Amino acid sequence: MIPFNKPCVIGSEMTAIQQAITSNKISGNGSFGKKCTNWLENQLTCDKALLTPSCTAALEMTALLLNVQPDDEVIMPSYTFVSTANAYALRGASIRFVDIDPGTMNIDPKEVARAITDQTKAIVVVHYAGVSCDMDEILTLANSHNLWVIEDAAQGLMSTYKGKALGSIGHMGTLSFHDTKNYTCGEGGALLINDPSLSERAEMIQEKGTNRSQFIRGEIDKYTWRDVGSSYLLSEINAAYLSVQLEHASKIHHDRLHSWNQYNHGLLNLQLAGKIDLPTVPNPCEHNAHMYYIKMKNQSERYQLQQFLDEHEIVTATHYVPLHSAHAGKQFGAFIGEDTHTTTESNRLLRLPLYYGIGEEAINDVVNKIQLFFQP
Numbered sequence: 001m002i003p004f005n006k007p008c009v010i011g012s013e014m015t016a017i018q019q020a021i022t023s024n025k026i027s028g029n030g031s032f033g034k035k036c037t038n039w040l041e042n043q044l045t046c047d048k049a050l051l052t053p054s055c056t057a058a059l060e061m062t063a064l065l066l067n068v069q070p071d072d073e074v075i076m077p078s079y080t081f082v083s084t085a086n087a088y089a090l091r092g093a094s095i096r097f098v099d100i101d102p103g104t105m106n107i108d109p110k111e112v113a114r115a116i117t118d119q120t121k122a123i124v125v126v127h128y129a130g131v132s133c134d135m136d137e138i139l140t141l142a143n144s145h146n147l148w149v150i151e152d153a154a155q156g157l158m159s160t161y162k163g164k165a166l167g168s169i170g171h172m173g174t175l176s177f178h179d180t181k182n183y184t185c186g187e188g189g190a191l192l193i194n195d196p197s198l199s200e201r202a203e204m205i206q207e208k209g210t211n212r213s214q215f216i217r218g219e220i221d222k223y224t225w226r227d228v229g230s231s232y233l234l235s236e237i238n239a240a241y242l243s244v245q246l247e248h249a250s251k252i253h254h255d256r257l258h259s260w261n262q263y264n265h266g267l268l269n270l271q272l273a274g275k276i277d278l279p280t281v282p283n284p285c286e287h288n289a290h291m292y293y294i295k296m297k298n299q300s301e302r303y304q305l306q307q308f309l310d311e312h313e314i315v316t317a318t319h320y321v322p323l324h325s326a327h328a329g330k331q332f333g334a335f336i337g338e339d340t341h342t343t344t345e346s347n348r349l350l351r352l353p354l355y356y357g358i359g360e361e362a363i364n365d366v367v368n369k370i371q372l373f374f375q376p
């Protein structure tokens with residue numbers, strides 16, 4: 001059986017966790033946490049990185065940091081994970097879903113432009129499959145309308161746009177270390193702050209609205225309640241696991257890229273024959289091989305291929321049900337403009353098995369079975 005995903009394990013995670021335990025400090029923002037945030041700040045060149053219990057939590061922090069209020073509008077793609085929308089819906093904002101570019105499945109800047117009103121507070125972009133959105137266009141729009149830009153870079157660690165790390169381009173970015181992502185600790189995430197004016201409050205919101213982080217650094221002699229906040233810390237047990245993954249990021253990155261390229265090479269003939277579409281990576285983007293997907297002619301052909309692969313013990317996965325079509329999506333937001341691509345592209349997309357260490361043999365098997373499916 002070839003599973004769809006296997007959480008990444010390097011091998012020395014247990015040793016790091018043991019070290020955390022013997023250090024007598026397993027709550028958040030300890031030495032393993034510091035190791036991870038230093039790595040992120042250096043690797044991505046952001047002003048501040050904070051480890052959070054999830055990308056969902058980091059997105060919630062961005063809504064608190066921007067003081068998102070009822071009546072504010074937040075623009076995002078409909079083709080995304082629920083957390084992108086929930087973070088702002090939780091604050092009462094109205095979600096403005098817009099269409100995607102079918103080539104990348106990323107938010108279409110032209111549709112964003114049409115959705116901007118006097119109520120618009122922020123644009124939230126999602127770098128699908130670790131391939132960057134058109135950030136130049138997004139930033140130009142945001143600057144001319146004085147809007148915040150948040151990057152949901154849950155899938156984007158180790159990807160770049162014009163040489164800049166995803167998550168480090170907008171005012172803030174968020175990462176996920178869920179076990180379905182390239183670098184993991186089971187459940188975890190990070191908030192990346194690129195606008196230094198947000199950093200001090202971000203630390204307080206993470207620490208239950210107190211200035212405890214400044215107290216721990218010895219900058220003040222007593223910490224107090226300063227702001228709204230919650231507990232948005234990652235345990236040192238998780239940070240220890242994560243620190244090993246980040247240390248080996250390059251190895252994980254290249255292993256995944258190798259597998260991604262093998263799929264892309266092995267399936268090219270089917271694209272040339274007009275049977276399927278392969279993912280596109282625009283020129284300014286270097287991607288992290290977060291996902292390999294193909295697009296079938298339509299939903300029923302996708303279903304047939306998925307069944308066929310399942311019979312051969314190959315597990316594949318569809319992806320997002322467009323949020324604007326979901327019960328809560330209708331309650332908290334609306335689709336602005338025409339749904340030209342979101343629903344049709346979502347219906348024909350199928351994700352293939354891809355994880356650290358999957359190996360050439362397994363990918364060969366998947367490629368061969370897909371070729372077999374199309375044989376007359």
Ligand SMILES: *Cc1c(COP(=O)(O)O)cnc(C)c1O
Binds near residue numbers: 080083176177
């Ligand atoms: C995985 C993912 C999330 C949620 O991440 P968690 O760490 O599980 O909260 C949010 N947005 C996108 C685009 C994701 O892929």
